Amino acid sequence: MGRTPCCDNKKDLKKGPWSPEEDELLLNYISKNHGHGSWRSLPKLAGLQRCGKSCRLRWTNYLKPDIKRGPFSKDEEKLIIQLHGMLGNRWATIASQLPGRTDNEIKNLWNTHLRKGLVSMGIDPQTHEPLSSNCLSNNASASAATRHMAQWESARLEAEARLSRDSSLFSRVPEKSESDHFLRLWNSEVGKSFRKLSTSDKFACQSPISQASSSTKCGSLSAVTTEVGNLTGSSTMAGNHNEDLIYRPFLINTEDVEYKPFQFNTEEVGYKPFQSITEEVEFKICQSNTEDVMAGSVSSCSNDLEDSSDTALQLLLDYPTNDDMSFLENNANDYATTPAELTPNSFICPL
DNA sequence: AATGCACTCAACCGCACATCT
DNA sequence: CAGATGTGCGGTTGAGTGCAT
Numbered sequence A: 001m002g003r004t005p006c007c008d009n010k011k012d013l014k015k016g017p018w019s020p021e022e023d024e025l026l027l028n029y030i031s032k033n034h035g036h037g038s039w040r041s042l043p044k045l046a047g048l049q050r051c052g053k054s055c056r057l058r059w060t061n062y063l064k065p066d067i068k069r070g071p072f073s074k075d076e077e078k079l080i081i082q083l084h085g086m087l088g089n090r091w092a093t094i095a096s097q098l099p100g101r102t103d104n105e106i107k108n109l110w111n112t113h114l115r116k117g118l119v120s121m122g123i124d125p126q127t128h129e130p131l132s133s134n135c136l137s138n139n140a141s142a143s144a145a146t147r148h149m150a151q152w153e154s155a156r157l158e159a160e161a162r163l164s165r166d167s168s169l170f171s172r173v174p175e176k177s178e179s180d181h182f183l184r185l186w187n188s189e190v191g192k193s194f195r196k197l198s199t200s201d202k203f204a205c206q207s208p209i210s211q212a213s214s215s216t217k218c219g220s221l222s223a224v225t226t227e228v229g230n231l232t233g234s235s236t237m238a239g240n241h242n243e244d245l246i247y248r249p250f251l252i253n254t255e256d257v258e259y260k261p262f263q264f265n266t267e268e269v270g271y272k273p274f275q276s277i278t279e280e281v282e283f284k285i286c287q288s289n290t291e292d293v294m295a296g297s298v299s300s301c302s303n304d305l306e307d308s309s310d311t312a313l314q315l316l317l318d319y320p321t322n323d324d325m326s327f328l329e330n331n332a333n334d335y336a337t338t339p340a341e342l343t344p345n346s347f348i349c350p351l
Numbered sequence B: 001a002a003t004g005c006a007c008t009c010a011a012c013c014g015c016a017c018a019t020c021t
Numbered sequence C: 001c002a003g004a005t006g007t008g009c010g011g012t013t014g015a016g017t018g019c020a021t
Helices: A020-032 A042-046 A052-064 A074-087 A092-096 A103-121 A144-170 A181-187 A188-198 A215-229 A290-301 A305-316 A323-330
Strands: A251-252 A261-262 A267-273 A282-285
Touching: A020 A042, A020 A052, A042 A052, A052 A103, A074 A092, A074 A103, A092 A103
Parallel strands: none
Antiparallel strands: A251 A282, A261 A267
16 A cells, blocks of 8 residues: 655655755746646756655745745634644644645644643643543543534534524525635535544534525524534433533623533533623523524624624634633743643633 | 753655546 | 555654753
């Protein structure tokens, strides 16, 4: 299996850092030929003593004109953390959401800076859950993927509900799925990747919107609600009348951003950080009936349609934006090293 | 000033997947 | 359909740099 490397052990091929002359050769060739063409043949044609792979890497990570150099902004770092929470080490997919940034750059940033920051906050950088064992349920069956899955589904449900409401309020169908930023994201590389992940995790994860017309929302909502219930291991979500105990990820409050507990059922308790979005919005899903979703909670969260651009993405991103992210501003050496040094709102331990 | 250590980041490597023949 | 080829991705490495001792 496999294949021979594009540049196996050829002695005349140069390795290591690129010289300005090599950069110029590569740039000249690509600009002259309006593209790189075959990477394997490029080095020879461009007069480079490099393998095609090395050329490609140099181009994609450094020479490409749209690459944004310089330090990452705090927002970018936050976005990376949040996307990593949903996608894991899918650097290329994460990079697709950060224009001008390469997967390599993001990977480096994560490994050298962000990961340490999360660890110093007492958060497992892989699962994005509190590291402290007593903060976790004994039942670890609810995997990170499950939680991420549920978050995606929740956000998508909200988007679908909003679309449905929009269409009834304005008697018009929103302009395809692109009218909703969540759905745009859902249909983007990130969503694609996530759906792939969830599929491989044996969780049904399909967007009825993307599969069919968005005009029949009620059916899809109830269907998906059931899916969420199933994937979280809840025996009968629909029969759970304790609203505070059911999955409740969308407690939104601008003023006090904190980790809100979310719970799939009475046995599995997870903790997720929360991102402020709009004023005093509480969005509950997985209610026992669709009406609650459609009429009650949804209406409150879609007051400001103009905020949908931020909201859709924010719905997917669940980290605090206040001082909890302050580690981003500090050098890695300055990070707090014990949970005791964390801010009170870093996360909340149950019970 | 010399040395050691930690950190950053460009680049490499191997694998997996997609496409071609 | 199978093998060959091209490309992309994620993990890892190592040279360069700065800081502390």
